[in-house]
Amino acid sequence: MLRALVGGWFSFPEGHATAGDVLAGEVACDWLRQAGFEVDVAMVEPVGSGRDWRTADPANYSHVVFVCGPFQRGELETEFLSRFARCNLIGLDLSMLLPLGTWNPFDFLIERDSDRAAHPDIAFAARAAHHDIGSNFRTARVPSVGICRVEAYEGASVAEADAAIDRLVASGGMVPVNIDTRLDMNSTGLRNAAEVESQLARMDAVVTTRLHGMVLALKNGVPVVAIDPEPGGAKVRRQAEVLQWPVVLAVEAANDNALRSGLDYCLSEPARGRAQASRAHAAGLLDRMRGEFLSALTDPALLEAARRRREEPFVSIVITCYNQARYLGDAIRSALAQTHARREVIVIDDGSTDDTAGVAARYPAVNYVRQPNSGLSAARNSGIRESRGEFLIFLDADDRLLPNALRAGLDCFLIRPECAFVSGHYRMMLEDGTPQPDFERWPPESDAYRTLLQRNYVGMHATVMYRRAAFEAVGGFNSGLPTCEDYEMYLRIARGHPVHSHGQVVAEYRRHDAAMSMDPTRMLNGALSAFAGQRQFIEGKPDYLKAQQSGIRSMRRYAPQPLLKQIAANVKALRLATALRMSPALFRFLPAWLRALWLEAELRIRAANLRRA
Numbered sequence: 001m002l003r004a005l006v007g008g009w010f011s012f013p014e015g016h017a018t019a020g021d022v023l024a025g026e027v028a029c030d031w032l033r034q035a036g037f038e039v040d041v042a043m044v045e046p047v048g049s050g051r052d053w054r055t056a057d058p059a060n061y062s063h064v065v066f067v068c069g070p071f072q073r074g075e076l077e078t079e080f081l082s083r084f085a086r087c088n089l090i091g092l093d094l095s096m097l098l099p100l101g102t103w104n105p106f107d108f109l110i111e112r113d114s115d116r117a118a119h120p121d122i123a124f125a126a127r128a129a130h131h132d133i134g135s136n137f138r139t140a141r142v143p144s145v146g147i148c149r150v151e152a153y154e155g156a157s158v159a160e161a162d163a164a165i166d167r168l169v170a171s172g173g174m175v176p177v178n179i180d181t182r183l184d185m186n187s188t189g190l191r192n193a194a195e196v197e198s199q200l201a202r203m204d205a206v207v208t209t210r211l212h213g214m215v216l217a218l219k220n221g222v223p224v225v226a227i228d229p230e231p232g233g234a235k236v237r238r239q240a241e242v243l244q245w246p247v248v249l250a251v252e253a254a255n256d257n258a259l260r261s262g263l264d265y266c267l268s269e270p271a272r273g274r275a276q277a278s279r280a281h282a283a284g285l286l287d288r289m290r291g292e293f294l295s296a297l298t299d300p301a302l303l304e305a306a307r308r309r310r311e312e313p314f315v316s317i318v319i320t321c322y323n324q325a326r327y328l329g330d331a332i333r334s335a336l337a338q339t340h341a342r343r344e345v346i347v348i349d350d351g352s353t354d355d356t357a358g359v360a361a362r363y364p365a366v367n368y369v370r371q372p373n374s375g376l377s378a379a380r381n382s383g384i385r386e387s388r389g390e391f392l393i394f395l396d397a398d399d400r401l402l403p404n405a406l407r408a409g410l411d412c413f414l415i416r417p418e419c420a421f422v423s424g425h426y427r428m429m430l431e432d433g434t435p436q437p438d439f440e441r442w443p444p445e446s447d448a449y450r451t452l453l454q455r456n457y458v459g460m461h462a463t464v465m466y467r468r469a470a471f472e473a474v475g476g477f478n479s480g481l482p483t484c485e486d487y488e489m490y491l492r493i494a495r496g497h498p499v500h501s502h503g504q505v506v507a508e509y510r511r512h513d514a515a516m517s518m519d520p521t522r523m524l525n526g527a528l529s530a531f532a533g534q535r536q537f538i539e540g541k542p543d544y545l546k547a548q549q550s551g552i553r554s555m556r557r558y559a560p561q562p563l564l565k566q567i568a569a570n571v572k573a574l575r576l577a578t579a580l581r582m583s584p585a586l587f588r589f590l591p592a593w594l595r596a597l598w599l600e601a602e603l604r605i606r607a608a609n610l611r612r613a
Helices: 019-034 075-083 158-170 193-201 211-219 235-242 256-266 269-297 300-311 325-336 356-361 376-386 405-415 448-454 468-474 485-494 520-532 542-558 561-572 576-582 584-588 590-612
Strands: 003-007 038-041 063-071 088-096 108-110 144-148 175-178 205-208 224-228 248-250 315-321 343-350 366-371 391-396 421-429 464-467 499-510
Touching: 003 019, 019 038, 019 063, 019 088, 019 193, 019 211, 019 269, 063 075, 075 405, 088 269, 088 300, 108 269, 108 300, 144 158, 144 193, 144 211, 158 224, 158 256, 193 211, 205 211, 205 256, 211 224, 211 235, 211 269, 224 235, 224 256, 235 248, 248 256, 256 269, 269 300, 315 325, 315 376, 315 405, 325 343, 325 356, 325 391, 343 356, 343 376, 356 366, 366 376, 376 391, 376 485, 391 405, 391 468, 405 421, 405 464, 405 499, 448 485, 448 499, 448 542, 464 468, 468 485, 485 499
Parallel strands: 003 038, 003 063, 063 088, 088 108, 144 175, 144 205, 205 224, 224 248, 315 343, 315 391, 343 366, 421 499
Antiparallel strands: 391 464, 421 464
16 A cells, blocks of 8 residues: 655644645645555645644555655654654655754655755745746836745844845835745735745745745746845755855845845846746756655665664563562563564573572573572663663563553654653553553653652653663662662663653553552652762752752652552452551651651752852
8 A cells, every 4th residue: 555644844733834835745745646645634724624643543654754844853743753653754855954864764865955965945846827027017117025034943043134134125126025935824814825926926036034935936937035044054045055046145144235236136137047047957856856756655675674774773671570470471471572573581580589480481582590689770780781782671570561662662762862761651550460541641841850850750660761872871770779779760861861751651560569669668768869869960950959859749748659559459358467467567657758858848948048049
């Protein structure tokens, strides 16, 4: 089945879609249909009607094409790519804002511009009526000059460029016609791409800071004074070079003389001839670009090789076990059932006295390693040494992974390769393995370290996939902590490296009487020790001090909750002896609770003193 979904900035309500984006999308659809594809377009109102990509089933599409505009590792791009990570991902006519050697999420890319190459914007190839201006109109005393401005965006000196255009308009000698290429909220009353292009085509010249203002003007043979609003020049300058159009100014060079000189040239006959030559030059380049695009999309070997490259990473699943033989088989089977085949499973037996070795021996594909009882941190560090994977997941022997766990983590790393670890979500299961309903969790803020100081948003260690290089950068797990060594690792990594949460449910946490979470004193003391290691990094930073104060308060309140729930469950099941046996742990929790309360007060005072200072 050859079926493509075409997306772009017109696919997002907040995407700032322009007429050029829509026309580029039309070109991509035309090319795809010529190659025999069925095509759906992901488009939102008020730009137009189409499929909602957030509800579209990725399994319905062999190819997903993202067309036109700037492209980087933003939230919208990440969400779109993550949803269609299992399709053939195609990038067309994009300004790639990051070096391709650092980040290229596509199986095939023909960029508008990047650090590797530049091509004509494909809006040149859109079907639209050309408007030839008659000689009488061209000789009118006052020319009509289209003014097409880009909205402010980060990294651009838009206000300075607008001020230069305002001075040019104020100097007279023209009828300025404001033309807005945006369609989601058009300030000049234009309702669709055809109206925008028709307006530009009727101008004697155009002055613009928007790339598509330049492209659509030249497409219709209209000379244009192009101002690149980014200091030094970026996508507008690069596109002008591709089109062999000479009148392009970086914002810092857009002084009054340069703009007037450029406009005077654009109102001349030689300029109109040069604009038509740029149009013809772009048409030739786009014809070759179209052939390359269609050839790649219809070459199964090329795309299959690209897909294999995406799915090649080797992942190590390290299962740590101490006297949990009764659950270990469940954990091993979940690791072996992963949809990502390139993985190894390592069981680290931390000196168990039960049948851990016998259970592991039932699974020939598992690498079994036994060591003297040294604690959970030491067992995990042994797993790091014994493993070979580029990525690692640590699974406790009484928990389970869902089949998509590895694939979800790797897909996230594909989109966010700068991250040291990525994490997902989990659900609870009863002691007999019966899954419980999913529950909502709040995602982290943009500052993941600050969020982790406030709360352990990860929750379950098995939801985390680490890049091996992270351990090379920060060291192994802290064997001096009684518990929460995973929490301390998250904090240690996040304070110096990017991390990300993809939010997919990838693991199941088993609730039972012997779980570590049933000892609230141990859990709270472990968390307080993890927080103590952050002191030098948050000192003098009121926001971080306040975040840690909130984190201690949350742990103080959360630590006894699993035990209380388990006691209540035992009472409900009339296992009264078990409930009574567990209850003294609540009284042993009191000193740790008081210690946490005192630390909260100390942090509150330190933060207040800093603010007063």
